[in-house]
Amino acid sequence: MFTKILIANRGEIACRVAATARRLGVKTVAVYSEADANAKHVAVCDEAVLIGPAAAKESYLCGDKIIAVALASGAQAIHPGYGFLSENADFADACAAAGLVFIGPPASAMRAMGSKSAAKSLMEKAKVPLVPGYHGDNQDADFLHTQADKIGYPVLLKASAGGGGKGMRVIEGSAEFKAALASCKREAISSFGDDKVLAEKYLQRPRHIEIQVFADTLGNCIYLFERDCSVQRRHQKVLEEAPAPNMPAERRAAMGEAAVAAAKAVGYVGAGTVEFIANQDGTFYFMEMNTRLQVEHPVTEMITGTDLVEWQLRVAAGEPLPKRQDELAINGHAIEARIYAENPEKGFLPSIGTLRHLQTPQAVVFELGGTPAHGAGLGVPAGVRIDSGVREGDAISPFYDPMIAKLIVWGADRKQALARMAQALAQYQIVGLASNIAFLKRLVEGQAFSTADLDTGLIERNQAELFPAAQAAPAAALALAAVALIEAEKEVSAAQSGANRADPWGQALGWRMNNPYTRTLSFGDEYAAALPAKAYAVKLTYRASDWLLDLPGNPEHAPCVVNLMAQDGNDFSIKVGERAVHGTVRRDGELLHVFTGGAHYPLVYHDPMAHAGETEAEGGRLTAPMPGKVVAVLAAKGQEVKKGDALVIMEAMKMEHTIAAPHDGLVEEVLYNVGDQVADGAPLLAFKAAA
Template sequence: MFTKLLVANRGEIACRIIRTAHRLGIDCVAVYSDADRHARHVALADEAWHLGPAPAAQSYLNQPRLLAIARAADAQAVHPGYGFLSENADFARACAAAGLVFVGPPAEAIAAMGSKSAAKALMETAGVPVVPGYHGPAQSPERLRQEAGRCGFPLLLKAVAGGGGKGMRVVNHIDEFDEALAAARREALAAFGDDAMLLERYLPRARHVEIQVFCDRLGHGLYLAERDCSVQRRHQKVLEEAPAPNLAPATRVAMGEAAVRAAQAIDYEGAGTIEFLYQEDGRFYFMEMNTRLQVEHPVTELVTGLDLVEWQLRVAAGEPLPLTQAQVTVRGHAIEARVYAEDADQGFLPAAGPLHYLREPATGPRVRLDTGVREGDEVGIHYDPLVAKLIVWDPSREQALHRLARALARYRIGGVRTNLRFLHALAGSAPLQAAELHTGFIEQHQELLFAPPTLSTSRVLALAAACWLALEPNDEIAPFAGHSGWWLNLPARRRMELEYGGERHEVDMTAEDLGWQVESGGHRHQVRALLDGDRLQAELDGEPLPCHCARHADLLWLFHRGERYDLRLAPLEVARHQGGHQAGLRAPMPGLIGQLRVAVGDTVAAGQTLLVLEAMKMEHPLRAPAAGRVAEIRCREGDQVNEGDELLRLEEADG
């Protein structure tokens, strides 16, 4: 076993690798960009070296710099984690040439599976069934359009060198093909430096089932159960579980053996994942192989009791696999929820911003949290917006889902938008509990998963007003931030203006015995409240309504049963939003203006794409909220913009 390891990654996976390596007595060298100077993985490592500026191309993808650091730090091995250079055959070769152990498969195996089209051809030769489609070398738009017609619709466009949902589009009709192809190619070129595409018949009711495989240098190979990763958005996984529910034992064995055949066909070493599409009739098709450890590997660890990072390190050091296939056991059920900085209500748009307030659920034998962030950290625009992975285990799937929902309700983040509310709704949804799984699950259950908030606007405002007074640092109010009892002897009336749901609301509060009467928008509520730390023991119109709250500057967050309510204190002297005939289009997240498709004076239709914003290595079309005429454009192609920046203004077409 080597004694010093360079961890060539960041975030929660870097933290995870460092902890496992330390348990094995291995010293760890962390690397960091300007954006990660104070990151958690830097603090955990034995030493840390600066890579360069925040953009990944100048830091975590800078191969010469990484190799130079490895040599200077006297590291013997490099663990690439997942993402970045983990599936880069050139980097694996460069490590070997520098005398470093690459903790991953040989460069030849990475190259064999690095091209999705070549991988499919290889799998066909190995007798592994593949999804019908086109994965040939001819890449002209005309040829791809012709093959699309032959394959039929719906169709999935996928980047040959892709992964993580980037460079991927679903095409439902031939009329959509040209625009989808152009967008997928631009995205693939930006993310992978390669715009080659393959076509697959899209199977919207299929399940995404994958097999964790492991191979050593001695020719041994095995599979460690399967995972169901069908719940996805933008073709990226949101929820993963092991074992896959409602899978026949014979199918489990057939898929596992096919996966091992696929790995051994390319002389694989280390951890890998074979991904299949599984249909209700029992047929399954090879999609791709990920030649690295997957984000969702913890669910496999929890049901097998194994540490897959330790296995990686031991196999990379030349040791044999610790178990045979017959010795692998699976017990209980594990589920992982990916906590992202994103706006789920706006099509899962990636978000960026600070973690002003962070409270994590308690962890233990049945609740695990893999994270690389701390309160006060910033989720930036340069990397994947994954905040954490929340993983639970229980003897049964039903118990695991219940535990997951409880843990999500106790996970509170104030600041950057997250998908926690969506995940909580997902974990408690009847279709998920019934295991009605397929890759179109979220789209099918939109109304259920994106239901309106539980609390009405007037109830939110009443709670927020009471909470705001309790949190005020003013000497006059300070006694009510304590734990001594109900609020008494405050001024008879208070007035404040709160922004909530994109609107301003005037709130009047009148002191009553042991509480307040709160009025806003014609609604009146009686509120009693006691603040204990960040927990607000509230009673609204005689009904107990406990919640948590947090404040930063003029921002306030209320948390109630897995939901977050965002409010802002607005000074009364600030003018209300002006009415009129103009409307602005604002950036929903930080990003780069990739394309500007209109000019001043153009008449546009509702839903028409006005510009394309590039963020998190993906393209996000911004569309007209209503028909009108472009009155003003406040950005240019290539501009870097912040969330909330006004990009252009529309006026009524007859104005």
Template structure:
């Protein structure tokens, strides 16, 4: 076994590998960019080496710097994690040339599966079922359009060199094919430096089922059952579970044996995943093979009781797999959710910012949390915006989903927008719990999953106001004499009852809460729905113990100065969260007319302009695409917010822009 390994990755997967290495007594070396100088994986490793600026192409994607770091620190092997260089055959070859063990499959296997087109040719020879499609080398738009017509719409355009939803487009009709092809090729080129695509028949209600395979250098090859990854947004996974719901023994065996045949066909070694697209009738087709550990590997570990990173290390060191096929069993059910810094209501737009408050579920017998961040860390625009993976294991699927929904209700994040509410809604959705599963689930149930946030109720205004008053109480007296009557907070007034006014903004609604201090130390809050007596006390852990009317409960309230300079209060109580804006009566901007049309289109997050669709003088309609912004490895199309005329375009293609930058100025009709 190795005595020291280098992890050529960052975030939660780097932390995950470090945990297993530490348990096995293996020293670890982390690498980091400028943005990750204070990252969790750097703090966890035994050593850390700086490898370059923040952009991945100038740090985590530079093979020579990573190999040099391994040599200088005396590492014997390199674990690539997933993403970055994990499926780069050239990197695997460079490791071998430098005398380092690449903890992954042989370069030939990576190369064989690196091209989706070539992979399908190999699978066809191995008699693995394939989706009808075109996987050829001729990439002329005319031929691709012709092949799409032959296959029959709807079709799916996919980047041949990568995954993760990048370079992927669903095309419903022939008249939309050309634009979709151009966008897919452009995105594939940016993400993988290769714009080669394939075209396949798009199944209207497919399931995404993948098989975890493993092989060693002694002829052993097996499968560790399946995972269902059908719940997706923008072709990226949101929820994964194992085993797959409604999977019978015969189908599991057929899919597992097909996956093993695929691995053997390319001389595979190590951990890999064979992904299938399955129809509702049970038929399945090979989609691709990921020659690395998958993000969702924890659900397989939970139901099998195996540590797949340990298996990787054993096999890479020349050993045999710790188990045989006959020794593997399925125990219970596991569900994983990906907690992302993104806004589901804005088409899952990534969110950046500092995690000023972070409370993730506590780990235990049923709960595992894989994360690469801590409170105070920053979600930057340079990398994937995943905050954590939360995994639960229980006796059956219903119990696991119920447990996960409760955990998402207890999750607290302030500083970025997250998908926690969506994850909770998904895990509690009757149709999903009942077994309705396919890749279109989120879109089909959008109305119930993305229900509009109801106006804040009296309880929310009361909690926010009590938090504000508690802040005032926490302040030390300003005068030097602690016995001065001017420092008393008992509500005494000479000819009046003492009171405070606190104003809040909830969307477009302004609400003023009057708090009157009672002689017994309590409060009476005048709320929109009527007056209620209240008490508040800060607990040892910083929460607020609140009495309101006849109810008592505990709330967490986080005060944060927003990017626009305003002050937000985020409330967490009874599994619900709410954000209210404190209104400063001295801030004149608060009195500006609400709903005034924005005269510019601004960058929602930092990125690069990769396509402009308009120029000064053009007339546009509401919803018309204006430009394409590349950020966080994805393309984001910005549209006109209203009918009008373009007055100016502030940036050119190729320019970097900051969050909030004014991109296009227009005059509304």
């Protein structure tokens, strides 16, 4: 076994490899770009070396720099993870030339499988089933058109060197062929530097099934069963599970043996994945081979009780495979969901930002190399595993893949795994950027996935269910937001009152001597700009030991008595009428992120003090939004100011509020002095907006 390895990658796979290496007593060296100086993978490795700027082509794709670091650090081997240089045959050759072990397949195997058309030719010789099509070298447009006509439409055009859905076109009829071919070739040359394409029959409602294979240097090769990766968007996987639902034992064996034949045909060594496209009737065809560890490998680990990274290290060190084919068995069911910083409602656009709040479901330690661990204790989802390369406070940058984590669950059967995945997604909380968590929960709980009605068009077929119209925030979420605001005001008031805490006049508790105090809290949906705007006015009346809330959407259609039963930081338990409500409220500027009932409701709080006078400023006035006292005047008559400049500070309910310039402009008159009491709506300054 090695004593030190270099991990030539970042994110969750770098952290994953480091964890296994540590368990085996192997030291690790991380490489990082300037953008990843404070990244998690840098912290978890024994050593870390800066290799270049943020752009991958100047850092993680610089094989010569990585090899130099490995040699200087005394590492004996390089683990490439997946992505970047993991399937770069030239890099594998360069490692060997430098005396380093490349923890992956031989360069010859990568080259053989790197071209889809060449790989299909090899598979044909190895008698691996192929989709009817043309995989040859003749790229003349008329010739390819003729081949497509022979295959029969619909036809799928694919870039020979492609991946990730790039350079792919589905052609429904002969008249569309030439335009689609030109478009496919342009995208292929742009993405891969190679415009060669292949054409094959496009299967209707196919499933994407892949087989995990492993081979050692001693001639042994086995398969670790299959994964179903049919749930995709734009040819990229969203959910993966193992084993594949409704897979007969005979077909599993046939696919596994075909995958082993494919691996042996190219002299494969290490972890690899042979991907098949399968018809609903069970017939299957070779699609491609990924000559690396896959993102979705944890589901295979969960059902087989193996650590595939440990197997990689042992095989690369010259050891035999840890298990024979007859020693492997399927135990239970596992599902993986990819948690991404992206907005499904906006075409899955990546979201850039900082993880200002990150709360993950409780993860039960899953002992790799052993058997699935089970949770102990009420409410703990057993068999939950989280592979992540980020922590709270980390940024999702525009330079790399926006994956936040992989959420993996294990169950004794698929039904139990589905329930655990839904529960775990309900517990996942992210504030600071958009995520696909709510979408994944709808997907997992949806009719198609839960009943295993699977094919690669599942998401497109179920658009209405997976992308429902925006719903109004429920009364429970609004009540939690209101209580969180009230309690936050109390804390600020208590901190500001100091020794005067016993004085009811000095507290922002809503106490009044004669009549109860009533105010209105105004909220709106976060996405009001993109969706039909929804505004929520919560009428709040303070009472001796509780509140009376008139809540939009309240099923009783009448004001409710609301009590705070318990609070632990940002977690609240309240009683709304006769109903107990539990949830978490995280404030991020003007956004209140309410997590309750397994859902996330981002609400904009329209603070009247924070936006004082913004509408009136158009008419030349900045007004007081509520009664209070002027504690500071920061602008003088005749002063030119910029938008956002602080002009006046008021105090109301023992809290300070800044009145800011809503536009660039000129202060024409200051109407109050420090210490003056002002009434609700009183003009504070005469203001003229710049032209």
